[in-house]
Amino acid sequence: MRGPASRPALLALALVATSAHAVPGPWQRTEAREPCASFAPFRQPYFGDTHVHTAYSSDAVFAGTRENPRGAYRFAQGQPVGLPPYDAQAKPTRTAQLRRPLDFTAVTDHAEQFGEIQICLTPGLPGYDSADCVAARTQLATPPPALPSLLPPPAVIAFLLGYGVPTPPQRFSWCGADGADCLAEASLVWQDTQAAAEQFYDRTAACTFTTFVAYEWSGQPGGNNLHRNVIFRNATVPALPTSYMEQPTPQGLWATLRSQCIDRLPGCDVLAIPHNPNVSGGLMFAPVATTAEAVVRSSMEPLVEMNQHKGDSECRPGVQSTDEICGFEKLNRLQLFSPVSDPNQVFPPLNYVRNALKEGLIQEQQLGVNPFKLGLIGSTDTHNATPGATEEQDFGANGHIGLRDHANPAFMLARVTPAGIEATPGGLAVVWAEENSRDALFAAMRRREVYGTSGTRPILRFFGGREANLRCGDPDFVATAYAGGVPMGGDIGPVRGRRSPRFGVLAFADPGTPTAPGTPLQRVQIVKGWVDSSGAAHEKVFDVAGDSHSDAAVDTATCTPSGTGSPSLCAIWSDPDFRATERAFYYARVLENPTCRWSTYLCNAQGIDCSNPAAVPTGYAECCNPDVPKTIQERAWSSPIWYRPEGIAHVRGVIRFHDAPRLDALALAIDLGGMPAGLDPSTQALTIALRDDDDVYRVTVPAGTLREVRPRQWVLNDAKGRLGGIRHLRLQRGPRSVVFRLRTVPLRLTAADRVDHFIEVSLDVGTGSVSTTPLWHFDGKSLVTRN
Amino acid sequence: MMRWLRAPLLHFVAGGAALFWLVHGSHPPAAPVVVTAEDVSRLRLDYTRETGLEPTAADEAALVERAVEEELLFREAVARGLDQHDRSVRNWLVEQMRTLSDDPTADDDRLYAGAHRLGLDRTDLVVRRILVQKMRLLAARIDEPRPGDADLEAFYTQHRDEYRSPDRVSFWQVFLASTEHGGSTVTDAGAKLARFRRQALRPEEAARQGDAFAIPPHVIEQSPAQVEKLFGAELATTVQRAEMRTWVGPVASPYGLHLVWIEARSRGTSPPFDVVRERVLERWQDEQRTRRVAELVRDLERRYPMRIDSAAWRQRSPS
Helix, strand or coil, X not given: CCCHHHHHHHHHHHHHCCCCCCCCCCCCCCCCXXXXXXXXXXXXXXXXECCECCCCCHHHHCCCCCCCHHHHHHXXXXXXXXXXXXXXXXXXXXXXXXXXXXXXXXXXXXXXXXXXXXXXXXXXXXXXXXXXXXXXXXXXXXXXXXXXXXXXXXXXXXXXXXXXXXXXXXXXXXXXXXXXXXXXXXXXXXXXXXXXXXHHCCCCCCCCCEEECEEEECCCHHHCCCCEEEEECCCCCCCCCCCCCCCCCHHHHXXXXXXXHHCCCCCCCEEEEEECHHHCCCCCCCCCCCHHHHHHHHHHCCEEEEEECCEECCCCCXXXXXXXXXXXXCCCXXXXXXXXXXXXXXXXXXXXXXXXXXXXXXXXXXXXCCCCCCEEEECCCECCCCCCCCCHHHHHHHCCCCHXXXXXXXHHHCCCCCCHHHCCCCCEEEEEECCCCHHHHHHHHHCXXXXXXXXXXXXXXXXXXXXXXXXXXXXXXXXXXXXXXXECCCEECCXXXXXXXXXXXXEECCCECCCCECCXXXXXXXEEEEECCCCCEEEEEXXXXXXXXXXXXXXXXXXXXXXXXXXXXXXXXXCCCCCCCCCEXXXXXXXXXXXXXXXXXXXXXXXXXXXXXXXXXXXXXXXXXXXXXXXXXXXXXXXXXXECCCCEEEEEEEEEXXXXXXXXXXXXEEEECCCCCCCCXXXXXXXXXXXXXXXXXXXXXXXXXXXXXXXXXXXXXXXXXXXXXXXXXXXXXXXXXXXXXXXXXXXXXXXXXCXXXXXXXXXXXXXXXXXXXXXXXXXXXXXXXCC | CCCCCCCHHHHHHHHHHHCCCCCCCCCCCCCCEEECHHHHHHHHHHHHHHHCCCCCHHHHHHHHHHHHHHHHHHHHHHHCCCCCCXXXXXXXXXXXXXXXXXXXXXXXXXXXHHHHHCCHHXXXXXXXXXXXXXXXXXXXXXXXXXXXXXXHHHHHHHCHHXXXXXCEEEEEEEEEEHHHHHHHHXXXXXXXXXXXXXXXXXXXXXXXXXXCCCCCCEEEEECHHHHHHHHCHHHHHHHHHCCCCCEEEEEEECXXXXXXXXXEEECCCCCCHHHHHHHHHHHHHHHHHHHHHHHHHHHHHHHCCEEECCHHHHCCCCC
């Protein structure tokens, strides 16, 4: 029942925002800082990098990287930083600088050897003269060989080996009893990591730049990469990071993060972001054991870093997929340091995120909870302290890590581990947030309203839901889309009965800069994954906008583009194969027109002439290898929207304010597609919560409180509202739906801001949980949901 | 404390150079600082091994400069007795002596005294490095005055512009997508603009007449950098300069044309001192520490005669 008449109200919401802080975001403020001058209720895209190594990472420092976290943050803000080798005046012989600064950055040094590095580099500390340190320093002082070797130098490998690969891991003997000497040094590094993040975090109203206190947990048991970046919400963090040395399993990591941070340290919040499942031996997303583990995992790991220096992990043709476009920047190794690079090996299906998303649906079918509910981001994994340096033109000169990839291009172009010619400049993490502050960005990461790019900066919106009024020509597209559905990262239920939900995707090409214009878009696709009634998973890719047969091309000799593309693309789409009973996810993928790959720029710059093989210098053979792609189609991936048959079909809410205090009232009606797994109102407590930046309303109905007045109908009636002000509560299970109704007696609801804004509504029983964050409209007397 | 704060590798590289440093023995106060031609070629060789580069004259001057600086700091550390009660120095010397000593029962005191008799407290490279580092930290940090608020604020005033917040602009924009309007985008935009002006349309009304954009038509309190990210450079420039409170345009973006109504603009300001006090203090201390070490080294240079066999060093430009 919404037509043009409702429009002014939506515009009004945008208007309200002129008084910058009248509108709260649906997240708590956990830190002391000036509010941001720029606060957009319908959110804006912030570009960042959540995976950055500096001289506090042992592999980086022993490859000659000298910049510490401060250098990385300076670089992210647009200032130049030095790259090794350094001359005698301690001046770098190479420098790098971003063409466009980032909005946020998390420095994530390997936590395992924080202390060991400092000991090895500080004369006089016990351990400084150990064989391990001497070998590492000797390596550092040795010029790289003229031609690249397959593996990193033995001294570097030896330094890393004991710390990542064996279970349980072993510290060097010179670290003292229980590693005490190394941990004492580590705590100083951790403090400086925090100090650097504080120094570069803009706490003024300008909100020009956000940092996160973070580190990398670097477990690689048996050589299989299980690495995670651990990102803290604010400056409240544990005294020491939990590394692979303390917790050699991801389960142990989550448990410790919960016990040391979330559960015990007031104000502390944290999430972990897995990366490079492509070299995990299928273990990054191995099926979980129990529902409890699925619950922990989905809450601790809402995102995956799908694209970075060491390859793209979206999907792989031939590995549970026939999608040719998946053949993009693939690392053809089973492990990071495997000597074999061969695209025809057998790659474990769960090395790829799309398969993991499908596996998550299967697991949800069995456990009631989806452990792999992953929003998608990219980042770099730079070991040069150069966050966001993702330009193809620059990668050949900058490289991945210190001296190994220094100015000699033969290093970059060789088929060496961990990446060499198979490396890629890495991606960006884009976060849709109201403002550029830690709380706003972290909350967006939690709700997965993020997308990843392969390094360029297209703008991508993706919505799904009922979306009855959404059309491409609507100047209020964004406001309409939020009112009628959920953004990327959200959940929907059977919002249009048995019919398909509607999806809206809006994509804008990277605007580029005056000297380096962005590349036009070729097309927008929607990728669907689903589980059928037999429990088998499927996927399908739909072209929804743009031109899949476009004539766009690039001359690889000059890197000049030709043909046409689109500056922007829009589509409203319904799933022609939709089945209301089948669990599914949908994400948008935007493809740019082709451009030159970094290796093509580098080979061209070296003047390699493949028509005369005899003249190709040693070390440059890959320039002429037809299996190495000459071009790249840069891209962006939205986080998925998940369709859950038992999810929320409809939510209506009213908060009626009264002039007199304590006489406000709440009425809530939620229709679910079915009973969430594990939900038994007779034997379990039920929690209902409404939250914006405060707890608006929250009640827990203890197990046994609801009476089953007739089969499949549970009720609580109390005119006095003794339990959380509940006057009436009813939960009724029908053949195709579950109806939930709540009314309160008059009570105090003043925590709800009296302005149009988002309020999260959640219903938790046992392990089952459903939530949605609709837009509520304030009409002068009441807040009313708008969907 | 915080010894690794600045570029840990610097210390390491410096230490590597010192390995080949050949000024031995304890010196009477005015003994000259000597760097022989042989020392210089060792420094050069070391540098080439480390970087794969042939040192330029400026590089050689810097290598010698650093070696001289370390010698001066070492002498100063000894002169101030920094080695006297240093646990790291003592432990190190005791360990060295234990491997040299043939008496397995010797206690630490005796071993320590033995190391002194052999002169290890002056010649051992690790001891030298510990003391040089200690001297640097001492010069930089010990008795570091915390600046008074007035001093710090004066420092802030000098560097105020570096703390200035970006300019801000609020505007409405009506978007004409080139994908929707094709070849008639320019004429459509012109016609629309003329109508908006003629009808004196309020921006919130006019904003309903555009195409879908990535953010709502009302853009609030944005910095030019943020505007450029979404609309490209041309529109970012226009909204900073064009006339306010009237329809202007059409302005081109990579996506089509935009009609723009600028509502408000504000210049960036430097935040109040109180807000950035800690950031300013950190910067002030950084500068002070670097300056104080440099001052000490300059002072020491004047106290000792120098015999340096490096033309590059003698002809170096003053730093």
